[in-house]
Amino acid sequence: MSELNALFRKRIGLPEDEPITFESLERVLEKTAQTIPFENLCIIGKKTYDITSENLVDKILVRKEGGLCYELNSILCFFLIENGFEAVLTRGVVYNNEAQKYLTIGRTHVTILLTHGEQTYLVDTGFGGNLPLKPVPLTGETVSSANGDFRVKKVDTEHGDYVLEMKLRYKDTDWRIGYAFDSRKPISDVTECNEIQKIIAEHEESSFNKHPLLTKRTNGGNLTLTDSSFTQWDHGNMTKEKIDNARYNELLLKHFGQ
Known part of the structure; x- marks a missing residue:
């Protein structure tokens, strides 16, 4: 078992000898969401680092910190691959529901696409309080979890070919857009996330570089x-x-x- 696999299991409280199946992903996602916080302290403290698998292991699994989408979903994607899943990262653009428009700082959201049984699913542990907590199929089918209802619809936009929609439990009465993403343009190497980190850390319109x-x-x-x-x-x-x-x-x- 690799260091990443062993340390990730230890961090979220999963036994080393427990096999990870598609059916058990809901439990993995719930444990991850309760254990590893979504947070921007490195951005606020101006202590960013190169995004590599080694640095992600050190930050999130050794030093037991949290992170933003490009960190949390990257480390989870590595963990899923280590456990035999076919998974890739892809980029998306977050929708501002108050302004009724997509953010203009670019494709700064990173999420996971997982293929199982000839079906592709969205898996996301890096979207703050908006986590589906289950794999969401790219078929439009609604998935319900403790956090609400989620679906992925095929919608061609300038930002991609799919849109995640959500209706958070106790908070939303109607469906709203989470983000658009492009399933045709997977991230080829995790170092691509350095560009995303730079935008989030430096762009004046970034919401993550002003307050913890x-x-x-x-x-x-x-x-x-x-x-x-x-x-x-x-x-x-x-x-x-x-x-x-x-x-x-x-x-x-x-x-x-x-």
Whole structure:
């Protein structure tokens, strides 16, 4: 067993001798979402690094940090391949539902396409609080999880040939767009993510280079921490606390171990 495979299993609490099947991916995705936070602390601290498999193992599995989509989905994709799955990374463009338009900073979302039984599925553990927590087929079929309803529709846009749509549990009453992606243009090498990291770290329209943001799943919902607030969703009940820097550091250590 490779170092990556063993360390990933250890990080999310999965036995080394447990085989990973397509049917068990839901459990893997839930454990990953509850263990490895979506967070931008390296971007905020200006401590970015070259995106390589070795550096991802060190950051996420050895130092037990979290990361953004290009880190979280890259390490998960490597893990899936190590366990016999046919998986590739591809890029997408996130949709801003408030402005009713796609972000203009480019194809900065990274997601996974997994092929199983002659069917392709979207797998994503790097979309903040919007995780499907299950493989979503590229057929338009709705998949329901603890986080809501998700579907992938064949829609040709300037950003790709498919669109992820979602209806988050307790939050959305109607379907909304998550992002568009291109299944025809897989990422050939993970180092392509360095271009994405540079945009996210430096672009003035990037939402991740201004304030710290951390979020992860819990048994009943999710936690979201910024430098000014702490929000908890638990079985449909939302509590939000305004915080100062001392409280931020306390919650950072308590809930995210950093």
